[in-house]
Amino acid sequence: MEQFFYYLKVSWVSIKRAPLPYALTVFILSLGLGVFFANATFYYQLNSDPLPHKSDKLFFPMMMLVPYECADCKPPSVLSYANVQKLKSSDIPTAEAAMYSSDGYLRLDSTALPTPVKVRLTEPDFFHMLEVPLLHGAIWPDSKNRQEIVLSKAMAEKMFGSTDVVGKQLLLDDRSFAVVAVLDDWQMLPRLYDANNGNHVNEVEDVYIPLETGYDLNYLSNTQSQTFDDADYRKLASDGRSKALHQLQYWVQLDTEAQQQAYQQFMANLAEDEKKAGRHPSPVNNQLPAMRNIVAYFGGESGDIKAFALVTLLFLVVCLFNASHLSLNRYLSNQYEFSLRRALGASRWQLQQQMLADVLLMTVFAISGALLIGFGGTALMNYLWPINALFARWDLTLMLFLLALTFAASYLVTLYPALRASFGALNQQLKE
Amino acid sequence: MIQLKNLSKVFRTELIETHALRQIELQVSEGEFVALTGPSGSGKSTLLNVLGTLEHFDEGDYLLDGQSVRGLSDRQLSALRNEKIGFIFQGFNLIKDYSLLDNIELPLRYRGISASDRKRRALEALELVGLAARKDYHPSQLSGGQQQRVAIARAIAGQPRILLADEPTGNLDSLMARQVMELLEQINRQGCTILMVTHDPDQARRASRQVQIVDGQLSDAAMYDPLAAKLA
Numbered sequence: 001m002e003q004f005f006y007y008l009k010v011s012w013v014s015i016k017r018a019p020l021p022y023a024l025t026v027f028i029l030s031l032g033l034g035v036f037f038a039n040a041t042f043y044y045q046l047n048s049d050p051l052p053h054k055s056d057k058l059f060f061p062m063m064m065l066v067p068y069e070c071a072d073c074k075p076p077s078v079l080s081y082a083n084v085q086k087l088k089s090s091d092i093p094t095a096e097a098a099m100y101s102s103d104g105y106l107r108l109d110s111t112a113l114p115t116p117v118k119v120r121l122t123e124p125d126f127f128h129m130l131e132v133p134l135l136h137g138a139i140w141p142d143s144k145n146r147q148e149i150v151l152s153k154a155m156a157e158k159m160f161g162s163t164d165v166v167g168k169q170l171l172l173d174d175r176s177f178a179v180v181a182v183l184d185d186w187q188m189l190p191r192l193y194d195a196n197n198g199n200h201v202n203e204v205e206d207v208y209i210p211l212e213t214g215y216d217l218n219y220l221s222n223t224q225s226q227t228f229d230d231a232d233y234r235k236l237a238s239d240g241r242s243k244a245l246h247q248l249q250y251w252v253q254l255d256t257e258a259q260q261q262a263y264q265q266f267m268a269n270l271a272e273d274e275k276k277a278g279r280h281p282s283p284v285n286n287q288l289p290a291m292r293n294i295v296a297y298f299g300g301e302s303g304d305i306k307a308f309a310l311v312t313l314l315f316l317v318v319c320l321f322n323a324s325h326l327s328l329n330r331y332l333s334n335q336y337e338f339s340l341r342r343a344l345g346a347s348r349w350q351l352q353q354q355m356l357a358d359v360l361l362m363t364v365f366a367i368s369g370a371l372l373i374g375f376g377g378t379a380l381m382n383y384l385w386p387i388n389a390l391f392a393r394w395d396l397t398l399m400l401f402l403l404a405l406t407f408a409a410s411y412l413v414t415l416y417p418a419l420r421a422s423f424g425a426l427n428q429q430l431k432e
Numbered sequence: 433m434i435q436l437k438n439l440s441k442v443f444r445t446e447l448i449e450t451h452a453l454r455q456i457e458l459q460v461s462e463g464e465f466v467a468l469t470g471p472s473g474s475g476k477s478t479l480l481n482v483l484g485t486l487e488h489f490d491e492g493d494y495l496l497d498g499q500s501v502r503g504l505s506d507r508q509l510s511a512l513r514n515e516k517i518g519f520i521f522q523g524f525n526l527i528k529d530y531s532l533l534d535n536i537e538l539p540l541r542y543r544g545i546s547a548s549d550r551k552r553r554a555l556e557a558l559e560l561v562g563l564a565a566r567k568d569y570h571p572s573q574l575s576g577g578q579q580q581r582v583a584i585a586r587a588i589a590g591q592p593r594i595l596l597a598d599e600p601t602g603n604l605d606s607l608m609a610r611q612v613m614e615l616l617e618q619i620n621r622q623g624c625t626i627l628m629v630t631h632d633p634d635q636a637r638r639a640s641r642q643v644q645i646v647d648g649q650l651s652d653a654a655m656y657d658p659l660a661a662k663l664a
Contacts, residue, residue, distance in 0.1 A: 002547060013529045340525050343486055344539040344586075345514020347507045 007357035014334060025326040026365045029413060032319025033366060034373025037402055039312040041378055042305050044398050045391035050188045055292040057255050058129060061087060061267060062287040065274060066228050067244050069281040077196035078224050078246045086270060092263045093252035097125040098211055100247050102219040104173045108159060120205040121214030129253050137166035137181030143211040149177040150208040156182045193251060195294040197223040203390060215240055221247035264288055323413045331417035338421045348422055355418040362410040367403060433625055434460035439492035441478055452478040454648045465620045467639035468629045475648040476629040477598055484517050484596045485509045514543050518587030520597040524579045526571040533567045536586045557585035561615060577608030584615055597628040613638060
């Protein structure tokens with residue numbers, strides 16, 4: 001241990017001997033790493049899996065159950081109410097939930113100012129499938145029409161100033177709803193259940209009401225509604241349920257390989273039956289992507305972030321080369337000391353240990369600088385792409401990765417110069 | 433103690449080959465004080481570097497205490513340098529940012545000696561060269577002669593059996609040079625074998641044996657005399 005501290009002392013003395021070149025090396029390294037960190041943060045969070053143990057068991061069925069003929073069309077990513085009922089006739093899934101989102105205004109009573117809210121209209125299995133944590137109350141037992149509402153924790157605190165508000169009443173678009181449950185802190189990132197609309201980078205909704213209530217109260221989807229016949233959007237309770245008005249996302253949980261195969265067979269059979277009934281004029285094209293692949297399936301991966309990731313990676317490489325060059329100059333100017341130590345009996349391995357102490361110090365300085373620059377870079381990206389702001393957060397895994405990367409970068413920057421210095425001609429250096 | 437058998441060393445570049453040492457045959461016994469003399473570029477320093485294992489040789493063999501150094505690994509050569517050989521350079525080669533004590537402790541650190549033992553040995557060595565009172569000074573605070581005495585202290589702190597000195601008085605005035613030579617003689621009297629490269633005939637005469645090198649070849653004949661060489 002004493003020898004390790006000695007190596008650190010030697011490194012420190014060497015830094016003090018020429019602080020400016022060292023500071024420049026650290027700055028260039030920090031700059032490359034910091035810019036890379038900023039982008040890596042977004043890239044990591046955007047590509048993270050919020051349900052890693054389950055995302056290969058949740059599926060998004062899509063079928064060409066539309067009243068038009070198209071040979072090479074993709075099936076619509078949203079289903080009509082009638083189609084969902086047909087899919088629901090299967091008892092293969094462990095859980096299933098249809099859903100869509102809408103907008104509304106919430107207030108405590110008619111005298112209060114309304115608060116705009118994001119509403120998800122869904123079924124009880126939504127909460128089970130996505131493992132949404134409950135703080136108070138209970139979710140509706142089914143999705144029948146009832147004037148009951150589930151609040152996010154933040155919305156409960158905003159409306160009532162507390163979270164234990166089960167049983168209290170409030171107005172959603174001036175209709176009275178009773179609070180039946182309050183969610184605990186929950187922020188699914190990315191929000192994969194909404195990836196078909198490219199909304200997976202947004203925050204989760206503020207309030208939740210039963211799907212049937214949404215249809216009866218004529219809540220139209222705020223993201224994707226399309227009709228393929230003469231359905232009247234304003235008559236969601238009637239036309240919405242019976243005609244080709246597509247706005248429902250539908251997720252099923254298929255836990256086993258057997259369930260998944262059986263469900264695909266069920267979809268194939270359903271398509272055949274619909275064809276026979278004349279309601280499936282297009283060639284069969286059933287799709288069943290898993291939640292794990294849903295963003296890629298809908299092409300929702302951010303091109304900007306990907307391109308920027310490549311640019312920042314190249315920038316990091318350029319910075320590594322520059323820092324390595326500066327480091328080489330510093331080491332070569334200290335080469336006589338390397339040679340002297342070699343002449344006095346230090347082995348190359350002992351010099352490599354000295355180099356590791358150099359790497360350790362550089363890692364400490366570079367990670368500090370890189371985090372500062374990364375923080376600034378993240379703030380800048382939040383400003384330029386506010387939609388991605390939700391993903392600008394650092395967790396322990398990411399921090400450990402960044403630390404390991406900084407150590408590796410510091411090692412690379414130090415490795416070649418140190419090797420050059422320790423393999424130099426001893427006698428020449430000592431003579432000079 | 434030291435035996436060179438038909439040892440040759442060639443420096444090669446893309447264009448030319450320079451035969452720095454040619455078929456050197458040399459034996460040095462324990463306790464000898466050998467002066468290596470010869471004109472500039474004759475190969476004196478190269479021979480000293482080969483003896484100190486700072487340079488590899490191309491042909492022949494070098495036996496130290498009866499054991500060939502050819503084929504020793506980097507770790508073995510480093511240990512050999514650290515334990516058996518002490519170096520004294522013309523340019524002192526002290527690290528200016530370290531105190532005298534730290535400079536002298538340097539070779540002892542790579543031998544895994546405890547901190548207290550290191551300090552004791554370094555202080556003893558400084559005592560011997562008469563600079564113990566200045567142990568916390570830095571090299572830049574000393575005269576050239578004093579710096580060379582510190583370098584000698586560093587060389588002997590590890591109690592090596594061989595001291596290799598490359599023109600140790602080359603950068604010193606005559607008074608300082610005499611003090612350094614007296615110190616080397618004192619160390620030699622205590623049993624340490626010394627090989628010293630020098631241009632100075634007076635200093636060479638103080639050695640127990642003089643070895644002359646001309647064009648990389650070694651001769652036990654008369655002392656190389658630069659004045660005579662000039663006249664010739």
